[in-house]
Amino acid sequence: MGKLYDRLSQDYRIREGLKACISCGTCTAICPAAEFYRYNPKKIVSIVQSRDDDAILELLKSDVIWYCGECMSCVTRCPRKNAPGLVIVALRALSIELGYFVESEKGRQQLPLMHALQGNVLNYGYCVYPLTFAYEMHPEYGLVGKWQKEHIEDVYERLGAHLGQVGPGALRKIPQESLDELKAIFDITGATRWMEIVEEKSREKAAEMGLTMEEYEAQAFTKTSSCHLNPEN
């Protein structure tokens, strides 16, 4: 029994998602991440269940907790009503809270992710927003996507969206008062603090790695080492 486990056990997602695992492997069998990454959700649940703080600490610092896609397919199948996906979400949250996420390549992706997503939510009220969805960052948007970006106003108008307009409708301009409310919610519920932690820890890590913040963020967004994949591939 250790301090990290105690903290995890306070998390509603652990209370909901980890009863008692019997290591049957139904989660791993159908896990989209287990097939392509060096990843096995059953092992993670087993480590958390062991309450071994050293092992949990290693998890929080590792790439392995960042492979899950949170599709929650595992939840349907577990015969013990566990939710391995929720256990992962709780581990990730703790890794951020304690600043361990910067110790892994996949964890360092928090910086570009949070910039993009918190930025979109606070500035526009959307998680994804056409004006910030860059074709250069998303070549799979396709040639039709490139065209859509080039003719953004015409295309959205043609499709009946209200991009940036007042009143209801798709992509409407969300009133400033509503955005202010989102900001207040961020401040009160810890999202702003998360951004501060991620900024600060990333800055420290960038310095340690000898990178500027821009280089660090760009590397986090694009770099992928071969160690994430299975050895036999």
Added chain:
Amino acid sequence: MSQNVVVIGGGPAGIEASRKLRDLGYTPILIEKEPVLGGHLARWDRLFPDGVDASTFLDPMIADLDGIKYFTDTEVASINRLKDTWVVKLSNGLSAQVRAILLTTGFDLFKAEKKEEYGYGIYERVITNADLEAWFKSGAAPQFDDVKVIGFVHCVGSRDEKAGNRQCSKVCCVTAVKQACEIKEKFPDATVYCFYMDLRMFGRKYEDLYLKAQKEYGIRFVRGRVSEVSEDLDGHLFVKAEDTLFGKPMKLKADLLVLMSGMTPAASTQQLARMVNIQTGDDGFFLPKSLIVSPFTSSREGIFFAGAATGPKTLPETLSEASAAALAIDHYLKTLQR
């Protein structure tokens, strides 16, 4: 005139207990809802661990029912307490007033279609342990040709909180190993896999059977619970599990998949429990006074159990419990007379 005892459920427990009660000088009234006596055993082909024919046990038992009043196609309509007796009314209009009732209602096989992800009742090549026994027993030709890869799925509806059955059904592991060897005899060229969570080879000679399955039959054992079954264009199956000892997801293309349906409380359990006002456990089986010293005695006067009505049991356990229950009833009734 000898005293009547009502025995509810005409499977091996009910038949054996009735015979023993008769031998002790009582007149058992044996009630069976199905058209024939024998319960699940009547539909089973061969028995573990030796593979003897089930009918070699059951047929002599059924041939020896002199002195037992038995009613098939009959259910219990009501049971009421009248002073120190029980009045049992039957669906055929008859009724009996007795001092002792033995509940030998057994179990129902878990309905495999409830494990939706295994596709029983949807994918034709997915069958159950019971289907396989029926196939062996009838000797009918296999439904499918080209059976080259066969899988057995242990713990279907057992050890599964989502399916509402937390308990181990006890007999499926050894049944799967038995059936795997039998099907290997029918399809010598097939590769046979058993997907298990634990192999619970607890009984005498079970471990020998397991060893034989490994060495002589070449059955392949994979530790991992099957997560999903799907069907290919040609009706063959894809089975997904984790090979947990290897630590990797695994996919098997199978031509036949056998689901080891576990034991669940018989459908009549709750109704009968209400009629005689006794308790069931949170697993839904009848709850005896003690699981150790008197697993055949209920908390109520004159109500006794035998067999799988109080939880998953093997056939020899059921038979010896039937004898023990008959003795307990005899003792109880004699004590009343004194």
Added chain:
Amino acid sequence: MIDFGYGLTPSSTLKIEDVRLPAFGELLRREPDAAKCIACGSCAASCSAGVFTEMNLRRVILSLQRGREKETLPLLRHCMLCGKCQLVCPRGVNTRHLILSIGKVYQLEEDKR
């Protein structure tokens, strides 16, 4: 051609029916005990070589059954044939003969190629 900056990842799922095991069949002929393993791990726990290396007889047997001899056979080189596994194996597997047989059978396979 557009450079997307990422690509398809190979699957690591064991497609077990694709695994052809002629060599394992030959191994069973030489040492039928290979089929008796129940993966209890006693051998791995007591292995002298396993203390310092990845050697793990339980794992070796399983890997051979899964067609993964390439990553497995090098482990066997660490075995010193001390025989402790034979003492602890609950199924009485002749581990010494098994290990030597694996060496022979798979070395022969190697030579054929």
Added chain:
Amino acid sequence: MIYQGKQKIWSEYQKEIPTDHWFYVRSCIRQTFFPASEKMFLEILRNRLGKDVYETPSHTTCGGIAYHSEAIPQETVMTIIARQFALMTEAGYENYVCSCITSFGLYTEVMEDWREFPELEAKIRENLWKATKREFKTPKYLAHASDLVYKFRNEIAEQAKFRLVNRETGRPLRVVEHIGCHYAKMFPSKGVGGAEYPYVLAGMVESWGGEVVDYPERRHCCGFGFRQYLVKANRGYSLSNTHKKFESMEPFKPDMIITNCPGCPYFLDRWQYVIAEQTGKTYGENGYGIPVFTYEEVAGLVLGYDPWDLGLQTHQVAVEPLLDKMGVPYKPEDKYKGLNGKRLQRPEFPMNIKCC
């Protein structure tokens, strides 16, 4: 395949869906990639069926994508959701319908959590009050927008101008249905038809004349995976999972795919393009891909709306082969026009996947 076996399961997952008076919230991804689908949803419900569906400009993202990318904590997403519920309460509604599956899954989960841990709900109420001075009631009924289209599928069929039938052969079109993971995998009883054999889209397909194709990887995720797509370094995961699905469905020769999740139609469409450009492989007939649609797009086609009003020109995989099969008329020259016929240059052609 034994169809009756599925019917039996479907009969066990009947979801109660009220017929009218809904508070509507939009989806971030669908507004960005499929705005015309949301428009069609409102068109069908309000104008075709005369239903009351209310939308307030003040509603926002639920924060789901940010939450599932660990960009905001659980308390934040719960409080944003509480604010959405407050907007519903203030507008006088108690039936809540959302366009997004991630939202639907989160709303369901949040309400379950609050039921199980009342102290958590109290905390969120306090947060919301502090941040916005708002109060809320939880919805009496929660539905995903596809639940409503499912509910009215037969009414739509009655008004249909076209059917999911091959006009030339008279045979039903072979349709792959893809359900968003968060629709029912976490709470099977909350989805029409459950988690293993969801009926929400299959019901539409059957009602509109098509034939549902069940292929081995039907239940597999499209591979969005939130951070696994949003971060470029991870996109191999996303691509590989979609690839796995297409390899599995290919032998079944589907004519089209229908989806109910915001991201899935985008990924199933775009990853076909990437697979073709990287490996040369295409999954449709004659070098085309398999066209992928939202359920509103399919409903719109069935009801006879112009394909370019439905936004089908913004798909990378060409839809024309499917329109031809259904006999839906369209003007190729109008495909890439703006409002009022404004001429826009057409997109470039990809190398390996055929487009129109």
